[in-house]
Amino acid sequence: MDTTTFNTLCISFLTFQFLFYFVSHWFSAKVSSGFTHLSAEKQIEWNSRVVSTCHSLVVGTFGLYLFFFDEPTIADPLWGDPSLVTVNIAIASGYLISDLVIILFNWSVIGDKFFVVHHCAALYAYYFVMTDGVLAFVANFRLLAELSSPFVNQRWFFEALKYPKLSRANIINGLLMTVVFFVVRIAAIPPLYIFVYSVYGTEPYKRLGFLIQCSWICSCIVLDVMNVTWMIKISKGCIKVISLVRQEKAKTSLQNGKAD
Template identity: 75%
Template structure:
């Protein structure tokens, strides 16, 4: 792996560790008075989600730019020059390694076996992008899924701060979370596998080699199974809240009608 790539991954790891251990404590106390009142355990998860949001916005926004304007990988998704994509993937790899360390060292608070599977699957796939410079467009396409994370994290922040479940901010965020999650994680599934099918057996695909092919297929499959599971859970929660809001409105309308 190139020294420049290793440097990006290591720098990303250090920066996200600093964000978790130092910056988030200071920043969160400044912007939210409720943060000070949280338990130690809640503060650990809060800080991990602040870091997650920073990572998601960074790689998601840069990933959108690459998705539309990186001519090399657009022209050749498997073998196009991934120089810029490797920067984005390197930043994400550094974050995933950092987050894995935080999960393992704070397992009783934020431990989650699905996150371990998610992170390890992504890191395994990103290794080949960074090492061999292949499938840059595919890797960046997968990174766009991170655009949903800020809404997921914001939902947790509202819950930690005890915002009413039916508050306007909570409901709007919940609807946006459901819609964005569906677009970037579920709606993106068919094009991915259609492209995989379309190149299967071709010379560029064969040239990838079995390890890359295996990592591509298995990592995407593992991530997408979890994405579908999470989508079902999110959708059920959103539908339940919206149904309760409609019932409450209908009940209020009926009561107002009786009063009049």
């Protein structure tokens, strides 16, 4: 790992720690009066999700730009010059380490084994990008999954503030969350493994070495299993809300009919 990458990772880590411990509480109290009425435990999780949203918007937006316009990695997904992508990966890695620290120090409140596994698997995969400069395009492609996090976090914010489940804001966010999560985390799975199949056995693929080959595939499988599991839960919640909306409409229609 070169000095620039290491410094970016450290700055990212410190920035997200600063956001969690100092900025989020102040900002949240300013924009939402309901925040100050939450319990201390809820405020901890709220702050962690604010930081998560900030991270997602930064690396997701930057990643989307790189996905379409970073010519070196587009031309050579396995060995293309990873300079710009490495910056994004370092930012993401700094966040993941920061979030792991926050989770471990607040385990009784926000401890989650799935998140620990997710973060460790992602960090392990990103390590090879930052140290060996390989698979930059693939790593950035995986980072696009972060585009779904703001909607997931917003859903939690609405619940914490006790927004009605059938409120327009909740329903719109829920639908967007389901669609975006599916597009960036589930629909992205087939193209990834089709790409793996297309490069398997080629000379550039062989040059990766057995360790990186295995690490690449294994980390992707772990992350994808978790994404599918989360997608199932999100889909069930979305179907439940749609069902409630239909029941409410039917109930309203029946009441109107009786009134007539």
